[in-house]
Each structure stands twice: as structure tokens, then as C-alpha cells.
Amino acid sequence: MSLKQITKFIGFVTDILFPIICVECQKEGEWWCTQCLSQSQSNSINLCPVCNCKTIHGETCVNCRGVSYLDGVTAFFKYNESAAVGKLIKNFKYNYARGIIDVWRQIINNRLSEISAFNYKAVVVPVPLHSRRLRERGFNQAGLLAQIIGASLNLKLEETGLKRIRYTNQQARLTGMERRQNLKSAFVWNMSVSVPYEVILVDDVFTTGATMQQCARILKAVGVKKVWGLVMARG
Numbered sequence: 001m002s003l004k005q006i007t008k009f010i011g012f013v014t015d016i017l018f019p020i021i022c023v024e025c026q027k028e029g030e031w032w033c034t035q036c037l038s039q040s041q042s043n044s045i046n047l048c049p050v051c052n053c054k055t056i057h058g059e060t061c062v063n064c065r066g067v068s069y070l071d072g073v074t075a076f077f078k079y080n081e082s083a084a085v086g087k088l089i090k091n092f093k094y095n096y097a098r099g100i101i102d103v104w105r106q107i108i109n110n111r112l113s114e115i116s117a118f119n120y121k122a123v124v125v126p127v128p129l130h131s132r133r134l135r136e137r138g139f140n141q142a143g144l145l146a147q148i149i150g151a152s153l154n155l156k157l158e159e160t161g162l163k164r165i166r167y168t169n170q171q172a173r174l175t176g177m178e179r180r181q182n183l184k185s186a187f188v189w190n191m192s193v194s195v196p197y198e199v200i201l202v203d204d205v206f207t208t209g210a211t212m213q214q215c216a217r218i219l220k221a222v223g224v225k226k227v228w229g230l231v232m233a234r235g
Contacts, residue, residue, distance in 0.1 A: 020099065023087040031091070032084055032103050040084065044114050045075040045234055049209050057115070069216035070201075070209070073229035074115050076107055079205055085233045089204050093141050101144050104232060108148050115230070122228070123196035124150040124157045127203040127215055128164040128187070146202040149230060155200070161193040162215060187215055189222040198226040206234035 021028050024036040032040075048055050049072065050064035059072035077085045091097040092104075126146035134140055143159055150157035166186040189195070199219055201212055206229060216227040 023084045023091075031088060031097070031100050036084065037103070037106070040077070044111070045078050047073070047234070049073040049206070049212070049229065069213050069220050069227065071226050071228050073206055073209070073212065073231065073234065075206060075231045075234035076111055077233040079207065079233035079235040089233060093137075093204060096138060098139055098144075101148075104145055105148050107232070108145070109152055112149070112152050120153060120155065122155060122198040122200045122226075124153070124155050124200045124202060125162050125196075125215075125219075126159060127201065127211055128159075128162050130164045130167045130186075132167050133164075142203045145204060145232065149200065149202055153200075156196075158193065158196065161190050161195075162218065163188050163190055184214075187218045189218055191222070195223045197224070199224050199228070201227055201229045203229070203231050204233070206231045208235075 019028070020031055022030050022033040022036055025033060027033045044058070046055055046058035047053065048059070048061040048064055049070045050060060050068045053061050055061055055072070057072060058074040060068045060070060079089075080086050081090065088100050088103060092100040124146050126140060126142035128142075129137065129140045146157055146159070149155075164186055165188050201215055201219070203212060206212060212229045212231075216229075219227050
């Protein structure tokens, strides 16, 4: 069975096991209904990716620049696993509810203009999945988000440069120290791909920052000058 057929089958089973209802008001037919979404927090979350102090655009603060490979991180929402966004991310990532991408597309297209820290000549790069995890899940949630962001900003999307070469345990189950250890030697840059000057690194959620910092470390090591994270939510 091909990956496309597997993905289609997973989607069919998911629709049966997880019917589409609003994560807030339980209205049928929408993952996050128009009314609930319109009442959600609309301001981006701009905090230093290391110490979480408030910064203008989410840039790494002066005190943390020496210990961060990320130049900054911007999020559309604050992450809370029991709130609407947290439930959507969980269903999107672990329950194979790929249809939630339509919610993310609406949010990105409506709210990306609020975020002004990007160089609009940057290259959009998703945090990669290992090939085994991609087969298990059927899609890379970061890759789908990166496609929308690239199209919305009219920026080049590069999905073949950053690679995950080691299969790792799921980060959500680990402590901060365990996450960093889990990701050692997990990422490489495909040297057959041109190295961008600046990267917008995309993922669904930013919690301890271990994954994005490791990706940024690899990007900086091969010559990328600036790496800025963009996520749907951060803790």
C-alpha cells in the first residue's frame, strides 16, 4: 500500500473515530467554529525563546543570545493542552485529524500580518520528521504549516534541506533534559541543497525549545546567518 493510500485510509478511519466537532462549543461540522475562533486571543506571543521574558517580536533577549541558536520565536497562541489550541494540536498530531489544517490556514492567512520581524527574503523550513515517523503519521504537521506560511508570505519553501536522520522518542513524554539528550545527532543538513542566508523554522508547538534549538544549531553550523522560529503555539 502506498503512502497516499495509507494516508487516505487513516483519514477515513479518523473521520469515524473522531467526528468533527468544535473543540470549544461542540458544534458539529467544524473543528473550531467561526464564532469561537473569532473570540480567541488574536495577539501573537513574543517571548525570548530561552528565558521567556517579553521582547518586541519574540527575539532572543540580550542576556540569552550567547546560549541560543535561535534568533527569536513568534507564536500565534499561548499553548495550553486543555484549551482550544492545545486540543487542536493534539488531534492534529496524534489523532491524524489532517482536516484541522483548514483551521491553521485560516489563522495563518488572517493573522500573519501581525508578525513583522521576518526578512521577506527568508526561506521557510519545516522541522522534519524521521521517515519512520512520517510513515506512522502519514504527514508532517510542520511541513503542512510551512507550506501555508510560505504561500502566505510568498517565500521559498525548502523541505529537503533539513533532515532528521535518527528515530527518536516522542518529545511530549520527556523532561527538558531528556528532550535535549533525545535529539543529539538527530538532524543534519543535506549538503546537496543550497544553504539559505536566513530561515523561518516552522513547527506546530514550542515548549522547552529543545527541538527548534537543535535544528537551529545545525542550520547555523552550515552557514545560515539567522534562524527565526514560527509556531502555532508556545508554552
